Amino acid sequence: MTSALRRAAVFFALPITLLAIWWFASAGSTDFLMPPLAKILEVFPETWSRHRLTHDVAPSLIRLAVGFAGALLIGIGAGVVIGSSRVVRLFAEPVLEFLRAIPPPALVPIFILVAGIDNVMKVLVIISGCVWPIVLNTVEGVRGADPVLAETCRSYRIGEMLRLRMFVLRSASPQIVTGARQALSIGIILMVISEMKAASEGLGFTIREFQTGYQFPQMWSGVLLLGLIGVVLSLLFRVAENRVLVWYHGQRAAARVSR
Amino acid sequence: MLEIRALRKVYEGHGRQVEALHNITFSVRAGEFVCVVGPSGCGKTTLLRCLGGLLPPTSGEVTVAGAPVAGPPDGLAIVFQEYGRSLFPWLRVAENVALPLKSKGLGKAQRAAIVGESLAAVGLADAAGAYPWQLSGGMQQRVAIARALAFQPRVLLLDEPFAAVDAQTRADLEDLVRSVWQRFGVTLLFVTHDIDESVYLAERVIILSSSPTVVVEDLAIDLPAARDQLTTRADPRFIELRGHVYAQVQKAKRSHE
Numbered sequence: 001m002t003s004a005l006r007r008a009a010v011f012f013a014l015p016i017t018l019l020a021i022w023w024f025a026s027a028g029s030t031d032f033l034m035p036p037l038a039k040i041l042e043v044f045p046e047t048w049s050r051h052r053l054t055h056d057v058a059p060s061l062i063r064l065a066v067g068f069a070g071a072l073l074i075g076i077g078a079g080v081v082i083g084s085s086r087v088v089r090l091f092a093e094p095v096l097e098f099l100r101a102i103p104p105p106a107l108v109p110i111f112i113l114v115a116g117i118d119n120v121m122k123v124l125v126i127i128s129g130c131v132w133p134i135v136l137n138t139v140e141g142v143r144g145a146d147p148v149l150a151e152t153c154r155s156y157r158i159g160e161m162l163r164l165r166m167f168v169l170r171s172a173s174p175q176i177v178t179g180a181r182q183a184l185s186i187g188i189i190l191m192v193i194s195e196m197k198a199a200s201e202g203l204g205f206t207i208r209e210f211q212t213g214y215q216f217p218q219m220w221s222g223v224l225l226l227g228l229i230g231v232v233l234s235l236l237f238r239v240a241e242n243r244v245l246v247w248y249h250g251q252r253a254a255a256r257v258s259r
Numbered sequence: 260m261l262e263i264r265a266l267r268k269v270y271e272g273h274g275r276q277v278e279a280l281h282n283i284t285f286s287v288r289a290g291e292f293v294c295v296v297g298p299s300g301c302g303k304t305t306l307l308r309c310l311g312g313l314l315p316p317t318s319g320e321v322t323v324a325g326a327p328v329a330g331p332p333d334g335l336a337i338v339f340q341e342y343g344r345s346l347f348p349w350l351r352v353a354e355n356v357a358l359p360l361k362s363k364g365l366g367k368a369q370r371a372a373i374v375g376e377s378l379a380a381v382g383l384a385d386a387a388g389a390y391p392w393q394l395s396g397g398m399q400q401r402v403a404i405a406r407a408l409a410f411q412p413r414v415l416l417l418d419e420p421f422a423a424v425d426a427q428t429r430a431d432l433e434d435l436v437r438s439v440w441q442r443f444g445v446t447l448l449f450v451t452h453d454i455d456e457s458v459y460l461a462e463r464v465i466i467l468s469s470s471p472t473v474v475v476e477d478l479a480i481d482l483p484a485a486r487d488q489l490t491t492r493a494d495p496r497f498i499e500l501r502g503h504v505y506a507q508v509q510k511a512k513r514s515h516e
Contacts, residue, residue: 148344156359247349251392
């Protein structure tokens, strides 16, 4: 067996097993709320028709992308500023702890007041949740920069912008990636939640519509779809991570070998 | 080229004062190769950091090419001891060497030419595309030297650059530094705790006492300019000089005990 095949086999082994258990355990279920998996899969293609994908799923994913990108921008920017200065850090810390402790869903009513019920509100909800792990990890990453490299930059008088791009951000990138990974899973949750109140389209809205309309197989198929989206996004994330952190993984592997 | 006058450095912290450098005065002429030796903990690295503008002295003055040092000065490059931590692990070898040139505002073609030349000078023309962590310790320190050369400094400071490499690599790197010095005509100040190394490399050896540090002796090394690991180290004059430096360092250590 080639290694690609083996990896695929390992990747799918547990999901297939779980689906099989679900399939047989739910077969012949007469519980209205828990339809058989066979029934859920049967309604899946018709439920997630091309129309629904473009009118509900795509807008959700676009809002997630915009919110996630916004959180990256704000989070990394704030993290660099806070992480670079001890004074700023001392002032910012209590505020950060306070803001971070507020569950973003609790902000939905406030965002509705200030931003209405359309895309802006939903993107704001996503940003308000995603930004924290990115800020906090960026701060740690910036603080953890190697002092010898910092002196190297100083002694070669590397300019501010070049220093930011080639030293500060790159040396914090492993932590930034960790924060971004946490933010992505929070973002998916908030994408759904932001659509459950005051929405007229979107994946979360649609799932809720099925629930209130007693279309439980369709509702379950929406949950399955959400899971699949999560898997695809995490695979995409890993591809991006491997590109950004080639050096980091390589360096760690080299250190392991030499030890 | 390099003037150090009555340099004093006191570290303060936790209600305790540590005088790392008491009173250091010496100068290095343009194009000279000077080694600074002293017992461990004598403030060699502190001295070098003051010269490089990375650390403000408590009193006294340092000038490079006539200009007082108030921050990292123009035309001065440092090679740090921790080669593994002074190269950017996310940049390839050539990018590491090119970074200071980029900051200087040199164009792409010009950068590539200087980088190629510097890497060739340290025997690493083939490693341009590698990441630093793919190289051995000695090769990493060569990259750091190439980066310093590419910067085209008038003064090059090296802080115990070979303390962490094995003996054979060390001999190669010593010869490399000599040849680079002769070829590029740079003023070179080399800090080391290794007495043999200082005598083998330098035209002049500055011997420091242990802390609080002063200059014990400023010794001219009258060995022929062409040096060789075998013949120079077997030269009776070499043995005499290293014996003298050794005795001075021992005396400097004892005087404070």
